[in-house]
Amino acid sequence: MEPHRALFCCDILDEIFQHLSPEDEADAIKGFALRRAACVSRTFYGFASDVLWRKVHTTGQIRHLLITLGIAEEVGCQYRGVKLVKCQKISDKSLLRFRQYAARVRSITPKIISDEDWLSLCPLSGHGKLMIFPNLQSVKVVFSGSPSMLKLRSLLITPSLRDLSVECASREACESGMRATFNEVCSAVPSLESVTVGILSRPDLLSPILRLSHLSKLDLMVSMNGNRDLLRSLSTRKNITSLFLRFKLEPHHGDFSICGFASLHELGINGTLQNAKTMLAGLESRYIESVTVDVLTAKNRVDDLQDCLEPLRRHHGSLRRLKFSVLARYGSKEDTLINAIAPVMKMKRLREIKLEFPGWKLRCSQQEFRKIAEAWPDVRSLALKYDLLATSPCVPRGSVVDLGSVFYLAQRCRKLEKLQLEFVACPKPISLGEHPRCTLRELHINNIFGIEPCGSDDIMRDLPTGPEDYGGVAGGTLPSIGISEEGTRGDEIKYWRTDCVSSNSGRRNARQWFG
Template sequence: MDSSLRSHYPTQEAPHRALQCSDILHEIFQHLYSLRFGEAKHLQYTLAQTARVSKLFSQHALDFLWKEIPSERTALNILPSFKAICEPIRSDQLMETWWPSVAMLEQWTYVRIFHSRSVDISCVLKFVLSQSIGREPTLDELDRLRQYTVRVRKVFLREKDQRNTRSQTIRHILGLLGEPLFPNLVSLVWENFEATCESTVVEILSCIATATLRHLRLNHFSSSPQQDEFERALLAASSILISKSPDIRHVELRGTSWNVSYAAPLISSLKALDVLSLYPPVHPQQAIALLEAGHDMTSLSLNLLSYHPTEAWPSSRICFRNLHRLCVTGDPLVVSRILGTSEWPAVRILKAIIIKANKSSPPQHKMLQCLESIARAFSNSLWQVSLATRFTSDMTLKQILWPLRDLHLLRVIDINLPKVPPCSSNDFRETGFAWPKLEEFHLTGIWTPDFDQGLQAVLELASVCPQLCIVNLPAMRLVPASELNTYNLSSHGLEHVYFHGSLRDKPYNDDFGPDEMWQLAILFESIFPKLQLGESCTPKGKSLQQDWKRLLEDMSSVRRRECNS
């Protein structure tokens, strides 16, 4: 082992604690020295260069490691004959002008570069972690590696392979182990796909692709890609995946500068495809070509922010008969067009991020038109809607909720706004009448004194939604029980209520005495006997408002007293 890295291995006491720890990775991280190489999150990537080949760990501990680190770098370095080398780069050297010597390159199989900024942003610590192959592995070591490779479920190809070292290493190991390298591989994530040439794609995929592969993600972030070469690489990948991994069910295309129509041959040939995610901004004409190729999918994600609303819309009309989940991001006019020009008879889940390309608030009339188009397109099918948008200062919450009344089958409503607009608690009851099957209602955003009627809003929703289980609102204020309209509610099945106030929030009413709090707790306990009282944060980790925590504590006391009586 290289002496420069010996200090980063777990200490002699580590195996004993590791074998008693349910999270072996967490235990290892406790023994990594983080000050020298920057932030801890960067050191997590170096785990494969440390604990994996340490003699300190027993076979039992290595079994945990094999299960918890399903990555390419682990498989390439599980052999003790693979050792880690640290090559520091002076802070005055530019990464673009520095490259190791030919003699060093002949030994390297793999290069990773990390950047860690100190307090002085002009000072950047750079270093390279690389791997070198020593002697040929023994039969025991090969058997150990083979035990690992059959456990691998997910592989990441992340670094740019400028010297074609990765494919050479993979072919070298494949020659030792036999094909396929990862016989039970389920997911393949290929970063920097644009930097890969056609021949490298063929070599690597021929070794890695298996019949068990179900998920493929290609990331393409080049700002000025050589599109012809990229298209050839993508077509080469398509031909191999179609023949060796015909049962891929989920394809993700991420990044920038995509012409997603290049992927049409792959999409059209994957007969088992269920989920297609297009995270790069795409032009509708390219998207239509791809969507027509995969019209039988069950889940679709589209980013249409790069399409200007004034451009002509493609004339193609597609019926997505099997689509159950749709995620769409774009200008409100663009979202309205794609919803209105295609058919979505089976969509159950919709996530819409409605925003202009420059992140500004859409005009009010376009925003309302988009909400109305959502209601028209999914009135007979939608169960769950998630909306994230900006709005002009003159919009009210009622204007946002009102068009959604046509979605009578809704079970989950999730609305994420930068700031909650003006509203009244009665708005929730008026719109809630349209959702008799509603189970969850989430309204998140920065709260202001314009919205502090949370307790009454919960009662308004519960009074018209008998199946309501979860309510998530921005804020509330303590009010005497006598001021609340309970609509004669009793023993409602509501289980979770969250008011995600700021950590710095202060009670609205410092004079709200213990007797008033106790009466309010008795009232809410009688109305919502199934309410969970021990929660301190929302499902997304936000702290609950202090006044709500106080009320929950008193409700807990009421419940204990009733149980003891």
């Protein structure tokens, strides 16, 4: 776009801004005048629209704005492709226009690489304010290479900043620039409410967090051995409501326990089963609503799993959302599903449940599966994933839940909308009269077994799981289920409830859900 046309476009947008109240700015995106004003450049219109929403969704929009206003230009570089350089002559009007738009930005969604060329070319705010976006509230930065530290501080040290996320492309970048910058930001912006640190460095890297008195949300990569004092100090804070900890996979040294986090509403743990057990055992919050645990080590037993889940049942029976994923060594001792999750089945108030046990060889008979329906009568979303006892195409019938039990669960749990299972036995043919309609909106099945002779009456054979193959089995007898071929991988098939009768129409209207 030519500079004079871009400035003309800015003038019209400014006129529109002056006559809009803050409540009407979002609706102005749909206005005819705004579309006419910005139609000369779709990218510029996209930036203007996002500015109305006070968000920037791609850094390319800022880059294009610098070019459009004549502040920067693209030149060819032999080794780096296209590079952005500063224009020799920049009008005061162009600088004013950029500052007007920059002052409206509240959130930058994508991650900003610290050594990106456009960052060093952004004009700073006037009147002695060394800031690029003076009203910025949320930003994500990845430290890489040799950034312009002046412009990086101008981006981050903003009094209005509330949400900060920092990562490092390499440990060298962390040691060289991130430590000093992160320390400076925590000192200059004590009003930070949410902090994410995506790298594990020396223990003193995270110590500046203790200066933030308004901190309510934390997402940290920590070491149980190196960051004990930090975790104990944070556990006494009464304003932390959301905490996600990614632990370094290392053996513990000495006895370590954490008691506190009395105001926590949401907890996430990524590490070993011992890390999870330590955090859950000392959790004192009476307001906890959501717990997410991802165990990445494989040397786990059912007894250890139950010991980890027992504190949740004993002290946090009002939990609403639980996601628990635990690996196990292949060849581990077989057990039943309901025995492994026995503490969870006593938590009657759960609404969203996701239990994944990759590598666990678990059984689940029809009677045991129906006990699950009685355990969580008000559940809205349920996902169960585990491995079978046998790896051959023929499996014991008692270890796979059949379709009848699935619909029994959907009927007993009257609020259930989403169900995801790893293995389901499907009789052939299916009788629709046995499975009346229910509130289920999504049914995800990864492996379907047909109840057919396989050398014995007590085993089942793996059924072909292509959408067309299964559509021939279920399409004419289950009209309330539509078959979608989108997003499938391997044997995974997804089913959505629809008001369609045939499987073909179900594919076309798979997203027309009903309650």
